[in-house]
Amino acid sequence: MKVKYIWLAALSLTFAACNNDDDNAIDDNTVIYPELTAGTADFSNYVSIGNSLTSGYTDNSLFIAAQENSFPKMLSERFELAGGGTFTQPLTNDNYGGLAAAGTRLPGFNPRLVTTGGSPLSLESVIGPVTVTTDIVLNNPTGPFNNMGVPGAKSFHLLANGYGNIANLSAGLANPYFIRMTGSTPDVSMLELTMAQNPTFFSLWIGNNDILGYATSGGDGSNPITDGPTFDYVYSTLVNSLTSAGAKGVVANIPYVTSIAHFTTVPYNPLDPTNPSFxxxxxxxxxxxxxxxxxxxxxxxxxxxxxxxxxxxxxxxxxxxxxxxxxxxxxxxxxxxxxxxxxxxxxxxxxxxxxxxxxxxxxxxxxxxxxxxxxxxxxxxxxxxxxxxxxxxxxxxxxxxxxxxxxxxxxxxxxxxxxxxxxxIPSEQTEIKTATDQFNSTIKTIADQAGLAHVDANWVLQQVANPGGYGYGEFILNSNLVTGGAFSLDGVHPTSRGYALIANEFMKAIDATYESNFEASGNFTNLGDYPTNYSPLLQ
Structure with missing residues (x-):
């Protein structure tokens, strides 16, 4: 176990009384960290399930470096210090991002966004054409996978059979990211693949896309909000299944869209009268x-x-x-x-x-x-x-x-x-907030009934969106695009540093519920170890 041994101030004073040699002086401002304990949780087989936020998606794409910095991966590294086992992810094949099928790029699954100091740009506009090598026909990885995060998944997709079957792709009933994960059982559901691993501990963060799709389409009706009864049924089914064999876990709720840079970056009054074109x-x-x-x-x-x-x-x-x-x-x-x-x-x-x-x-x-x-x-x-x-x-x-x-x-x-x-418009924002509050109430009620740890991700991102940002140790994260440190270049998904913040919030909730002590033992993630933007040259 990772334990930081530092002298207590009291011990320092005692030692100083016996030896006045300055070379042996002890800093009396230091503290001893207690030994890390898992409390009542069993981290030996941790499985995470959710959507893009679980997968490590950032900068509008999924790529190796971002996956290695997903919040479940960070958690697994801390869990390993408290008895956790290995953590396998369905890694992509490159750091470009994007997906292909039999050598042809899939529309809408593009290489990542980058910045050269200003607004987000497409990777290829900066470094030129790239070859997307993550191919859902030619080179899918072999599971089982501890990270069951599938970008684009809504709550009900976690129960859907055939969601990972390539035969359903043309009809819009399958997800290319999940196709990479189903192997020889293409019709298996995300929940079934998760339960087949007999997790002893799980994380569940789902529901964002049930609302976010409506919001990112401007509420035009092309991507409706999931109805309340469906969400309630699905969430209850997910938690009942995940806990059926005695597994403990942690769940997170859904942030307000007004906390997300995707909706707060473009001003309502961008037309400048000094612009010679206007x-x-x-x-x-x-x-x-x-x-x-x-x-x-x-x-x-x-x-x-x-x-x-x-x-x-x-x-x-x-x-x-x-x-x-x-x-x-x-x-x-x-x-x-x-x-x-x-x-x-x-x-x-x-x-x-x-x-x-x-x-x-x-x-x-x-x-x-x-x-x-x-x-x-x-x-x-x-x-x-x-x-x-x-x-x-x-x-x-x-x-x-x-x-x-x-x-x-x-x-x-x-x-x-x-x-x-x-x-x-305001009426659409009201629809979104009403649904978010209803879904979050369901999440909290079911989590409490099952005795699960609960992360108020909504509150966390509201702090990030505040004018002063969210002070965390020596860092202050805010919701400004490119420079704020919390949101990646797509304005929706966190940066790797933002995911590190999320990982710590998950550990706070786990400590509070299962009497572990990740925070007290000094085993939180160090936000400074994780980047806010990836270089365009990262390959």
């Missing part, structure tokens, strides 16, 4: 929106008015599906206005275009408003705001507008309201 357009934009604002005012909807200023940062324009749709009202008012043809001519359009343009403006701005500080923007929106939506521009050209005019009306967040997928 500032000179402000008078024209205010002319166009001025016509719409008159309609909003006439219908008592002044809160929808869109106005840009030349003196401060401007909010983007968004589509808010919670607003009543005024498309017909806008179109009708414009067509009925005797000044609308002249307005079109001032914009370089023929008056005869009125029957085309009025309905287009109605469809564009029927649910439009400027964003406020209460709106949250997903991280990828930063690469979209201000760009030309070519699909929309082509559609406008097909309606008879010139390429120049079509482009002018297709600027994302400026003339073209940002779609639902880029922004979480």
């Amino acid at each position: 500032g000179p357009l402000i008078p024209t934009l205010n002319t166009v929106y001025g016509a719409l604002n008159q309609i909003f005012d006439a219908y008592g909807q002044s809160q929808r008015n869109i106005v840009f200023t030349e003196t401060s940062a401007n909010a983007v324009v968004i589509k808010d599906e919670s607003l009543s749709d005024m498309s017909a009202e806008i179109s009708g008012a414009l067509l009925a206005s005797p000044t609308f043809p002249a307005f079109l001519e001032s914009m370089g359009l023929p008056a005869a275009a009125a029957p085309i343009v009025a309905p287009l403006l109605g469809s564009f701005y029927g649910q439009a408003r400027q964003a406020t500080e209460d709106d949250l923007f997903v991280l990828p929106s930063s690469a979209v705001i201000g760009t030309i939506n070519q699909t929309m521009a082509d559609a406008l050209i097909a309606q008879g507008l010139s390429e120049n005019i079509a482009n002018q009306f297709s600027a994302e967040g400026i003339t073209l309201p940002l779609e639902d997928k880029w922004v979480l």
Whole structure:
């Protein structure tokens, strides 16, 4: 066992009384650490089960270095000092990240993100093309695996048979990361593979994706929140199974999305009037929106008015599906206005275009408003705001507008309201918080009933998101992207240092429940041993 023997201050004083030689002086500020004990826990066969947060996923990918710094791997190293056994992970084949199938890259499973000191970049934009060598057809590892973390898994996926069968991949019913782990039993579930190892101790961190998928898609409905009864049933089934043979364990709850850099990095008002690509357009934009604002005012909807200023940062324009749709009202008012043809001519359009343009403006701005500080923007929106939506521009050209005019009306967040997928409006945030609170209540209730250790990961990440960050020893971790130390370059998953913080929080909970003493014996992870960003040259 790792034990740090240091003299007690009292012993130092006694020794000093017997020997006044300065060479034999003892530092009276030091402390003895007690011997490490496992308490009532049996760490001899530790198995972790969960999603990307368990696997070690970071920088929008899974790669060897990150897996070696997963929080379960860190825990296993500490458990080994208290009677734990070996810990096997389904390591990828390189440090590039990404997945391939029979030599062809799988769409959406890309090499990792990197930074050269600024915003996140794709690895290949920095070092050039790479060959992804982790291939789900050609070179899957052999289990069993103590780390059963599968990126992308929702709670119910842990019970799903066939989730690791490559035959189900094209139908979207299988997960490439789990395909790597099922070997000769492709239809086995994650829970079944876990139970087959007869764990004596387990960690379970699941449920994030049941909510996060809805949040990262801007609440557009393409990835709905798991319904409460399903989550309750699944979580109860998972814990009942994992504890059925007497295993003890630790579970963690779900953080609020407002604690995650993915949703707090992009400001609601990123349009800078000093930007030469935007500032000179402000008078024209205010002319166009001025016509719409008159309609909003006439219908008592002044809160929808869109106005840009030349003196401060401007909010983007968004589509808010919670607003009543005024498309017909806008179109009708414009067509009925005797000044609308002249307005079109001032914009370089023929008056005869009125029957085309009025309905287009109605469809564009029927649910439009400027964003406020209460709106949250997903991280990828930063690469979209201000760009030309070519699909929309082509559609406008097909309606008879010139390429120049079509482009002018297709600027994302400026003339073209940002779609639902880029922004979480307050009502969507309320849905997410309500579900998070419900799921976390289920997690805590079931954990308490089973006598399991419980990690309040939600509280931890709220501390990280506070303006002052989370002070931990000599480190302060905050939620700033790239520089904060807690969140990796995808804004969702922790850095390796962030995972070290998580590992210590898990050990705190284990100490409190099972009378182990990882903290008191000085056996927490040292955050300084783990990086915040990986070099682009890491291979």
